[in-house]
Amino acid sequence: MRIGIIGGGQLGQMLGFAARDLGIEVRFIDPSDDPPAAACGKVIQCQFDDTVGLMALAETCDVLTYEFENVSLATLRHVSEVVPIYPPVAALQYSQDRLDEKRLFETLAIPLPEFAAIDSHQDLNAAAEKLGLPMVIKTRRFGYDGKGQFVVRETADIEAAWNALGDQPLIAEQWVDFDYELSCLGVRNIDGDVTIYPLSRNVHINGILHTSKSPLNLPELSETASDYVHRLLEHLDYVGVLALELFAIGDRLLANEFAPRVHNSGHWTIEGSETSQFENHLRAILNLPLGSTTSRGHAGMLNLIGEISDATRALNIGVLHDYGKHPRPGRKLGHVTVIGESAEQRDTLVGKIDKSVT
Ligand SMILES: Nc1ncnc2c1ncn2[C@@H]1O[C@H](COP(=O)(O)OP(=O)(O)OP(=O)(O)O)[C@@H](O)[C@H]1O
Ligand SMILES: [Mg+2]
Numbered sequence: 304m305r306i307g308i309i310g311g312g313q314l315g316q317m318l319g320f321a322a323r324d325l326g327i328e329v330r331f332i333d334p335s336d337d338p339p340a341a342a343c344g345k346v347i348q349c350q351f352d353d354t355v356g357l358m359a360l361a362e363t364c365d366v367l368t369y370e371f372e373n374v375s376l377a378t379l380r381h382v383s384e385v386v387p388i389y390p391p392v393a394a395l396q397y398s399q400d401r402l403d404e405k406r407l408f409e410t411l412a413i414p415l416p417e418f419a420a421i422d423s424h425q426d427l428n429a430a431a432e433k434l435g436l437p438m439v440i441k442t443r444r445f446g447y448d449g450k451g452q453f454v455v456r457e458t459a460d461i462e463a464a465w466n467a468l469g470d471q472p473l474i475a476e477q478w479v480d481f482d483y484e485l486s487c488l489g490v491r492n493i494d495g496d497v498t499i500y501p502l503s504r505n506v507h508i509n510g511i512l513h514t515s516k517s518p519l520n521l522p523e524l525s526e527t528a529s530d531y532v533h534r535l536l537e538h539l540d541y542v543g544v545l546a547l548e549l550f551a552i553g554d555r556l557l558a559n560e561f562a563p564r565v566h567n568s569g570h571w572t573i574e575g576s577e578t579s580q581f582e583n584h585l586r587a588i589l590n591l592p593l594g595s596t597t598s599r600g601h602a603g604m605l606n607l608i609g610e611i612s613d614a615t616r617a618l619n620i621g622v623l624h625d626y627g628k629h630p631r632p633g634r635k636l637g638h639v640t641v642i643g644e645s646a647e648q649r650d651t652l653v654g655k656i657d658k659s660v661t
Contacts, residue, residue, distance in 0.1 A: 438475050607660065
């Protein structure tokens, strides 16, 4: 049994380590010279839209999955005639386009912030009227880590937003004055068995995930979030891990976006859950029984961005995951996970790590 993984970044690497623990071989495609996933399997070096490279992966693997979302759907559909690809390409299609994604949330009666499609400068003016300010303008495609976004705070910013992003399809979204951000990860196998992880509470800084903590004592929100994830999983006939990002305002949840893959806000599950999101993703696509998503203690995960400082390495708190990437400002290089006996102890440990990050 061999699994082919499209993308050799840290998500691929952690999937690869989980596969090794299950005794399964993995193979990757990635355009970079020495991607993180090279630590756990052979990498076919090619661009993601290289049909020859993808076919080489497909022909030597029993099943394919992806850790990277910006892969050509046409190429994937072509390859899916040779080998099964999970999560289903239809799920990826929604997540590649913010407008389609938001319309899917509407179809499934999952509440979301007010939004408008933007194809012209005029649409921007109309959106400001309809949604009110502030609003956030986002590219419909290719956004990650908050890139391709512009917050319009006052009418005078509309011009600058158009100049920055106007050469591509956009959406405008009402700015949500949320109390906090949550994510809910669910997993479904080929037989249709579903299991849901406890909620994570996530803090983003400059659009990039900074910390995730779980579990939370929010039984009603947990139930609502789990219901939304179930709707997505069933509607998409989904296979694998899916992450739904949510804004919490009082007792209400609004969907931000979903990712059809393992997710940064679930990295804590490696140490903090009886079965990690990576193992359960593999179990799902191999149609194995899903593992327990029960938590082990109070988990906290802090991303190491731009550099991993000597002070952080010297701390010796929790488990440091170094993806082996070259340092670059704003780049996710690793993360640390701590498991506390109580939420307070976990928060103290996360605070110490945060202080060590320069
Ligand atoms: N409408 C909004 N109101 C308030 N904050 C927002 C809104 N949209 C985005 N944000 C903030 O910016 C962060 C990143 O936005 P979003 O999830 O849309 O971007 P992304 O580039 O797809 O990020 P990623 O793929 O890393 O999750 C959100 O987690 C949130 O903190
Ligand atoms: Mg996001």
